Amino acid sequence: MDSRSDLATTPFTADDYRTRMARATEAATAAGLAGLLVAPGPDLAHLTGYRPTADTERLTLLVLAPGHDPVLVVPALEAPDAERAPGAAALTLRDWTDGTDPYAATAPLLDPKGRFGVSDNAWAMHLLGLQKELPDSSYAALSDALPMLRAVKDASELARLEAAGAAADEAxxxxxxxxxxxxxETEIAADLAALLRRFGHSQVDFTVVGSGPNGANPHHEAGERTIEDGDMVVLDFGGLKHGYGSDTTRTVHVGEPTPEERRVHDVVREAQQAGFEAVAPGAACQDVDRAARAVITDAGYGEYFIHRTGHGIGVTTHEPPYMIEGEEQPLVPGMCFSIEPGIYLPGRFGVRIEDIVAVTADGRGRRLNTTPRELALVR
Structure with a gap:
């Protein structure tokens, strides 16, 4: 039987993609949709393994409809690349050439009065072109119609996420x-990016380095500020390894921290642990947010926790489900998401601690990041 390491590096097969497309089609039917229209991006990569080499205005669209084989509509000049995609054997290619109407080529594949789920990142010109060709059709964003399309990972996907998390931990x-x-800050960010690549990342998506008052901005871009003795420094970094994401945050201190800085860090660490302990199959996503937020609120810092507690991760570093108040989606074994509470004191410093966590069938969560969450002192 394959080890997790073996699973992380074993390529997905056409059968894997065939299974994913079949499940997506079944989910579309259950949601009352006539089918799915999947544009280049994370959904297409997940369902077919095809990642077009360039963002192009030419229509590329995967059509999934009940009772029909999957069809990938592609520009003729890109058909050779599409034919080499890992999932190509599980679908039919239909190409179109420049000077012809791609919407007229696509329309016969669709129920003219159907309602379709469409990728959030589909170009507006393509959607409008289809609407013009099929005026009685209608569309819903996939994030609304099928928000959990990529949320539950299989064993191979979990192994890839675990490998990505382990690489980020090494960094x-x-x-x-x-x-x-x-x-x-930019120098530390460059160090982090180089380390992620050294440990196997093919893509670095972000290296947030927020020192001193910059740490009070959750998405601070590493800048030209010189880090000083006595600074808290928020380190949030991640990217893709084996096609799946990493995302972790630790907050370190340059030299000896003050009692207040230690207290704030301890509160965030306790909140992160509370969020982790709330993870269980059947619990709602909002339960994770509530558990973490309660610790910070009870400590008197509730107004300084200014973002959701977490987000899903997979072929992108941010995707559904989201750990936020009002999200009643139940947790399911195989879901993976961040738990990343924070406290941000404007003009002073910030603290955030983040792990990726997988929901397991044994009734609990499993951390995919295992580095210490205690406050680390650096020089």
């Missing part, structure tokens, strides 16, 4: 050894 262990004081 964090290494960054603790470098000097922070006297260096710019």
């Amino acid at each position: 964090y262990r290494e960054i603790l050894q470098v000097r922070f004081a006297g260096r710019k």
Whole structure:
């Protein structure tokens, strides 16, 4: 039987993609849709393994409809690339050439009066072109119609996420050894990016380095500020390894922290643990947010926790489900998401701690990031 390491590096097969497309079609039927229209992006990569080499105005669209084989509509000049996609054997290619109408070529594949789920990132010109060709058709964003399309991961996907998380953990262990004081945030960010690549990431999506008052901005871009002795520094970084995401955050301190800085970090760590302990099959996504937020609110910092507690992760570093008040979606074994509470004191400092967590069938969560969550001191 394959180890997790073997699963992480074993390519997905055409049968894997065939199964995914069949499940997506069944989900569309259950949602009352006539089918799905999937544009280039994370949904197409998940369902077919096809990632077009360039963002193009030419129509590329996967059509999934009950009772019909999957069809990928592609520009003729890109058909050779599509034919080499891992899932190509599980679908039919229909190409169109420049100078012809791609919407007229696509329309016969669709129920002219159907309602279709369409990728959130589909180009407006393509959707409008289809509407013009099929005026009685209607459309719903996939994030609304099928928000959990990619949410539940199989064993191979979980292995890839685990490998990505382990690589990010190695990058964090290494960054603790470098000097922070006297260096710019951009220099630490560059170190993190290089470390992610050294440990196998093919793509680095973000390296947030927020020092001192910059740490009070959750999505601060690493800038030219020079890190000083006495700074809290928020490190949030991730990207893709084996096609699946990593995303972790740790907050470190340059030199000895003040009692208040230790207290704030301890509160965030306790909140992160409370969110983790709330993970269980059948619990609602909002239960994770509530558990983490209650700790911070009870400690008197509720107004300084200004974002959701977490987000899903997979072929992208941010996707459904979301750990936020009002999200009643039950947790299901195989779901993976971040738990990342924070406290942000404007003009002073911020603290955030983040792990990726998988829901398991044994009734609990499993962390995919295992580095210590205690406050690390750096020089």
